[in-house]
Amino acid sequence: MALLEARDLRKCFGGLVAVDGVSFDVEPGQIKSLIGPNGAGKTTLFNLVTGLLRPDRGSVRFQGTPVSGWKPHRIARAGLSRTFQNPSLFHRMNVLENVMVGRHCRTRSEFWGCALRLPGQRREEHRVREAAVQELNFVGLAHLAAFPASALTFGQRRMVELARALATEPQMLLLDEPASGLNTSEKRELGDLIRRIRNRGVTVLLVEHDMSMVMGLSDSVLVLHYGARIAEGSPADIQNDARVVQVYLGGEPEHVAAG
Amino acid sequence: MSSPLTSSPVLTRLRPLLPALGFAVAAPALHLVMRLAGIEYCLTQLTMAIYYAIVVTGLGLLMGYAGQVSLGHGAFFALGGYTSAVLTTHDFGKWQASLGWLRDVHVLVARQDLYGSQILTVTPWAACLAALAVAVVAGCLIGYPALRLRGHYLTMATLGFGLIVAKLLVGTSFTGAADGINGVPEWRFLPGIIVSGKSALRVENFYLASALLLAVLLLLRNTVVSRVGRALKAIHDGEKAADAMGIDTAAYKLKVFLLSAALAATAGVFLTHYTAGIGPSEAGALKSIRYVALAAAGGMANLWRVAAVSIALNYCSLRGWFGSYDNAVFGALLILIISLVPNGPLQPGGWLRRRFRARSTSSSQHGAA
DSSP states (O other): OOSEEEEEEEEEETTEEEEEEEEEEEOTTOEEEEEOSTTSSHHHHHHHHTTSSOOSEEEEEETTEEOTTOOHHHHHHTTEEEOOSSOOOOTTSBHHHHHHHHGGGGOOOOHHHHHHTOHHHHHHHHHHHHHHHHHHHHTTOGGGTTSBGGGSOHHHHHHHHHHHHHTTOOSEEEEESTTTTOOHHHHHHHHHHHHHHHHTTOEEEEEOSOHHHHHHHOSEEEEEETTEEEEEEOHHHHHTOHHHHHHHHOSOHHHHHHO | OOOTTTSOHHHHHHGGGHHHHHHHHHHHHHHHHHHHTTOGGGHHHHHHHHHHHHHHHHHHIIIIISOOOOSOHHHHHHHHHHHHHHHHHSOOGGGHHHHHHHHHTTSEEEEEOTTSOEEEEEOHHHHHHHHHHHHHHHHHHHHHHHHTSSSSHHHHHHHHHHHHHHHHHHHOGGGTGGGOEEOOOOEEEETTEEEOOOGGGHHHHHHHHHHHHHHHHHHHHHHHTSHHHHHHHHHHHOHHHHHHTTOOHHHHHHHHHHHHHHHHHHHHHHHHHHHTEEOGGGGSHHHHHHHHHHHHHTTSSOHHHHHHHHHHHHHHHHTTTTGGGHHHHHHHHHHHHHHHOTTOSOOTTHHHHHHHHHHHHHHHHHHHO
8 A cells, every 4th residue: 555645636826726636655764755746736745645735636545544524634644744845944943943843743741741840841841852852863963962953054954854753753754855955065955865865765746956866866756837637657667758858849750859 | 162061060069059058048147237327127028029039939940941932921820819808808707508518618717797797608728729720721712722733822822811801900990890809718728827917927928938939930941951942942942943842832831831920820819819819910011021020130941040030020020119110110120131132131241152152053054054
């Protein structure tokens, strides 16, 4: 059974059909990429899966459970975590606290327990801190733990956001253009990191513009164009797909083949 | 910058308790100074200012951590005070036959009113719990719809709520209309500890109010440095990202709003017993705006400073130092803070730090483009 099954998803904004009847599966342990020209509906599709938007039609099943219409926090708790196109760290907190927020959905202390510092809450707090440090180590930024989030470089923010998403113990991680704004060496690091995330057993769904990264990492690629699915397959298949080439380069497929 | 992972554990544990220690020392120190200066009677206004500081501290939690503004905290204060005042002064003797069982469980008690006639009223403890329940129910009715939305809806809703409560209190003869309610009895809070404005109990009541405020501050401090506090700060900084991290943003905003409203009501209950009465001006919009101004003046997120600033300014106000410009002073304060130092004054190096931060974020955005 696929980990994530999207069926016939459709979303309109006024007269614009952003996502038009898209279906796809993500198998457990896969790195799957979602590509397409600007405005193809990739981010909308992402937001439909993570609950930020409600589909007009269609359904999303995660581990066999229908999750469409769920609030984002419930979907996160179910094991589906995400990062944003612009790293959205909590700028009033330091780096460690940011990652600790990721543990929220796996912990339980409420107002009373926290106010009275009950023994259970203190033990939990200790575990939260340890887990957060561990995730910061995983992305290689433990030395920045005490820095305010606003003092980090763009690339570091992205890594901290990844650590925060991993702290939620996701089954599946959705990354919205993680390479955008990164320099070449940062992109290489990110590629390695995504592979290591997959090796931890976390399935990855990636929206990305950087083709070398997509083709180097992905087990499977889904191509969107004007909100519709135009191709799906292995990176090699996609690179040779006539319609994909046409969509990306704008020319006739024969010309490309000849050139 | 020292890392929390490497610095001495003993020091890191003790540092957060310094403000608490400061408060614990300040109370007897102030008492001593006033006694030596021969103005011990001023402890009455100081005690009142401390009760008001509980309202402002709760508001600081709501504004500084969850990023929500309430313009109805005066109304919550008044709901608490009035509920308690009505229940402890109204004569339930008429229904003695049907309510007799409440007497057996000490919810109702027979006592003499101001004029010496025998009346049956609710005990202050039971009235206090009822007051909290009223505030929480009212908070739910306003907060539940308003807090499911992002934005300033809570501010609007609480402003309207405050105006309604104020009008109702003035217009209802049951609550004494414009005169309010007088003759609220003293409250045997604990054996030997009585909330009362009698001059013989002035010192005792000052320390009771101080202890109550200190307890509130310690409990809130524990809350804000924990899972709940992180969730609130996350909501303040980015609701979408907080939601994606598994935080039920609507539920947290409602809970912190209710907590804040309950604190305002608690302060209302205590102050009503302390001053033996309450008037409709407590629910007025000007009072609510004053609380917001005080929370802003204290820097909102730093609850210790919010409490200290609130006590100082309210004490001056209660001593009549601002004369007929009383409300104008707080209005001007709010304008100055919002336009000059929106993150709160009194931050050492705050202005410089903000300049630096503004520069570093704008440069990183250039890097992203």
